[in-house]
Amino acid sequence: MVPDTQSAIFKYTEGTDDKYVSWPKANAPDAQLLESLTFSAQRHSLLTTYTAPLLTVVLPVTDDSRSVLLALSIKAEPDAVEPVKRLVSWSVRWLSELLRMQQEQQQANFLAVSAELAERGSEHQVEKPPVKLSEQPSTHSVEEPKSSIKHKLAGLISIGLFRWGVAVLLLIALLFLPVSYQIPVDTVIEGKVQKSIVSPFDGFIKTAVLKAGDIVEKGHVIAELDDQQLKIEVIRLTSQYQEHEKGYRKALAGREYAQANVYQAKLKQAKAKLDQVKLQLEQTALKAPIAGMIIEGDLSRRLGSPVSSGDLLFKIAPLNQYRAMLRVQETDIRFIKEGQQGALKLAALPDSVFDISLSKASPLFFEEDNQIVYLAEADLPAVALELLRPGMEGIARVDVGHYSLGWVLTHHFIDWLQVAIWKLWL
Template sequence: MTLDSDNTTHGGSGDHKIASEPLFVLPTGHTTGRKTGDAKSTGAPSPMADSEAAKLLAAALELISSLDQHDQFASAASTTAASIANWLSCPRVVLAWQPRPDSPLQICGDTATADSTTLLAAADEISARGSLTDSGSTDPSQRHSLMAVKQFAKAAACKRVLGVALQDRDQRGGALLLCYDRAISESQAATTLRCLDAVRVPLAGKLAAIDRNQPGRFRQWMLAWSDAKYHEKHKWLIAGIVLVGTLLCFPVTYHVAADCRLQPVLRRYVATPIDGPLEKVYVRPGDEVQSGDLLAKINSREINYQLAAKEADRERLAAKLKGQRARQEFAESTLTELELQSVQLEIDLLLHQRSHLEIRSPLSGMVVSGDLERSEGIPLRKGDTLMEIAPLTQMVVEISVPESELTHVESGMLARFQLYALPGQSLDATIGTVHPAAELIDNENVFVAEAVVEDSDGLLRPGMKGRVWVRSDKKTIAWIAFHRAYHAVRRSVGW
């Protein structure tokens, strides 16, 4: 039985002519290794078998024609396996193909899950035989040449495996395996093998043409991208990518994060006004004081001694001056009068010093430093620092801006900070000044920015540390997320 066709395959940029002779030539018999005495496997086929074969060959012709719609070998192989499984009523069909003449076989089309290496071994055996293969053959001469096929049939729990070798004009081989999980009749096996034998040459040529002319990887990707089915299948993925890209380009306020420390807005140092021993200290660091409150007192004993001595000198000089004037010793009386004035000035100075023995606070605030309880009774010299007092109504937030973020921090920007001592409270301030020179703080080179914050509740204390976020200019989310890594790469490669 013969079916003629002038079929031409199209694949990629070139056309492959398959037929000027008959497309399918239906053999009158097949060789599967059956014994010659078996009537079911020899002799002319019945008219019913010819009719069934004609239907199968018509389906094969439709399959080969439909392969013209495929420009990728993977989809053509899957279509071939699925179509043959459909019109031969086979539960599993496997197509193995050799991409290049020197490469091993690969499973390109399978209607079920692959069975590891046993499937490839069976495909290699069928391709090497170069003829029809039937795992149910009883010919002893075929026993060794069907070992891999029978091992695969056992591993895959197949009752029977039929196969045919595929080979194109470039000597690239392949194999087509039909795996039945049920027993089939000898007549069905014979008809199936006749059909496989008839289609293997044109099918191999068609698959080889598609394989040779299929587009490259980039073109395949472009074709898949433009495919409506691709878009339908991956529409949520594409929508997600577009959404993420849009969000990355959205501008938001960039916040510069840095460490901070509180310092008093004003510092007043209380010094010793005169020489003398410290008599009593009335405050300690941490105590709140008001302007004019007594802080400490200097012992007046030495001043009293000096004052008594000077007053005695004054009385003596006054009596001497009176006698000189009575004797009309004008020159001597003038000198005595000058001495008397000098002593009086010293007495006035001592009286002034005695009036400042009590040291009082120059302003309202808190005693920041100066624990002098253990220094009571120790002589002090004029100008010695006793303690430090700072007002509590305002504090200066010193922000340690990293060098890499200096260009993003300017005067007038808002800053929100949280102190470690007050974790549940956030405070706002406005940056006033940024120091022009870098400073070394905690072994890190930083630029200090200052912001004044009000402390109406009296909770802030000098020296408190925390974390601050400066509201800088608007930047895209992508820039915020990747600019540090980008600059780190540039520094590492020396751009």
């Protein structure tokens, strides 16, 4: 039976009468389906109609000895209508073939029985000399007539062909069976927001208080840059500022206004430099801009090493605010769309499965193992956030729709073959 069949009617002629076999109720065929079957029989034509979610198909089954019609009412989604039609068509073809084989077997059996009867009749007509009791063959060793052997052999061959036919029919039906196509995708957990801490200026690493994996609060010191040279510079600039301030006041007292203006300009310049150095001195303490977890950065082995302005030192992601980043292969990116659902299993939590919903299919890509990989972002349920940590990896299975099982098993090879043929053709 075709998957998701709601009702079926098998109509055949026996002499001049029409006989019906219905399913699931043997004595109560579906009225609407029976009406469709009658309509098709009157016009001697195929009938295919689809009114969501039911597909009605009426097809003739080839039988030389009688008229046979098969009517099916099948529940099918719009995108599965064509695969189901093909499945029904193939099923009817194989049913016709099995009926033909059955007729041939019946004819063969009839001929075999007729030949056996004729042979036995001729044996009874031949006069045979009396056989002594001692020469009579034992009942356990009576030779079976050749016609019986042929008959049994033909029966075995017929049974074998029938079984092979059923197996092939089931295989074809299985290949056309619509299934949910789920694409496996490598996935990593990331923070929805990531804050970077970079070196504010050229300097040297003095201390490393925390590293990747540590939990921090906003404003906590993560590491420090060497401030010795900056402190010396503050002392020098402070002394210079005080000297310019003294000269400015002396010029004003002596009414040397031109000289006073020169000192005033020097005062502003010295103050600007002093403020800049004091700001750098404050920035030597690298503090967490948000509360969360350090997901990247470890300076504990780089103490005393130089860093340049703008070098990335740490990354911080807030806790309980995560997203799943899917790494989609180039051959599968065309199936990925916003709003699709999926399931995620992580290596760190193999006993749990998390539902995900695709929120964005990014055009960004990168190269990995000589293959192009695209990024897609998915949202996670709130109940799962407490168990997750940035950097966890796993496999997500994204449901991209229903396709026939044969297509699911072979489409990657077919895609590759099409490209290869196109390349060779050029």
